[in-house]
Amino acid sequence: MTAVLFDFSGTLFRVESTDSWLRGTLTDAGLRLAEAEFTAAARALEAVGALPGGGDPARVPEELAEAWVIRDRSAALHRAAYTGLSRQVTLPDPALHEALYDRHMSPAAWAPYPDAVEVLRTLRKRGIPVAVVSNIGWDLRPVFREHGLDPYVDAYVLSYEHGIQKPDPRLFATACEALGADPRRTLMVGDDRRADGGATALGCGVHFVDHLPVTDRPDGLLPVLELVG
Template sequence: MTAVLFDFSGTLFRIESAESWLRAVLQETGLALPEGELAEAARALEEAGALPGGAAPVALPEEFAGVWAVRDESAALHRAAYTGLSRRVALPDPALHDALYDRHMTPAAWSPYPDAAQVLRTLRERGIGVGVVSNIGWDLRPVFREHGLDEFVDAYVLSYEHGVQKPDPRLFSVACAELDVDPRRVLMVGDSRPADGGAAALGCRVHFVDHLPVTQRPDALLPVLDLVG
């Protein structure tokens, strides 16, 4: 293998919990909810699928089906999809819905998996190219910079910047071109079989990890080092 492509959310990084997300925004805006109401609102937001990088909607309303299917193709669609779902949950101030969306784009909302730095650093030491291929509606580069991982990434290929989302092979093809590598000598690592599995259409080898909280997945990325040889 001459390069490894990584998914972002659920693979290298994990978003904070819905309760942490809501609590942080309430503190930033100077609003407060009793603990019981805060926990209930966080649960409702999670069930609605309002936290990008979090759980999918338990039941996707029909009126959101169209924008949900293409939400990662532009920044506007991404915001519309997630704030639309968020607004199905009553909060003490309507402005909180946009504030919540803005919060999830901050480095503080994300934590790298415990073994991410070790794996990325080792790949760099071995001369293996590294790309990040993500279905996303915003620029995740500051997250990598803030957590000290940007120096190990050679290329970022983000769906909203190209108007196409995984599993479309074109997104993986862009990544391979930016790294100047043959797809048949590339490993794609992700947590979504439907999305990340699209790399197989180009001849890439695909390896999956589980989308778990960082405390429950300390070393799932380490096998990548054996797979690249």
């Protein structure tokens, strides 16, 4: 393998917990809930899957079903889908639903997996080009810059900027073209077997990692270094 494509959420980075997400948003808004109310709201938001990157909803409401399927094709669809899920939960101020969505896009809401820097730095030293290929509805570049990983990424191919979402092979093809890479000698690394597995249609190799909290997956990316170069 002479090039590597990485997924973002659950692969290189993991979003904060639902508790941290809600608490931070409340603090920024100058609001405070009693602990029992806070816990109930956090568990309810978790159950409906309102935190992007935090886990899929157990059930998508009928009125959101169409937008949910194609949510990563545009910024507007992504926001509408996730704020729609959030609004199933009653919060002390209706404006918090938009504020919650805004917070999840901030660099502070994300943490890189412990071995992400080492793996990306090593690939750069070996001269292996890297692209981030993500189903997403917002610009993740500031997250990479804030956490110091941007210097190791040669291209960002984001679904909402192309109107195409994984597993559509066209998104992976766009990434390979951006790197000048032969798909048959390119490795796709991700946590979603359906979405990221779409790269196999081009002949790419695929390596899967587990979508776990950062504290529970200290070295899940290290095997990538044995597969390339």
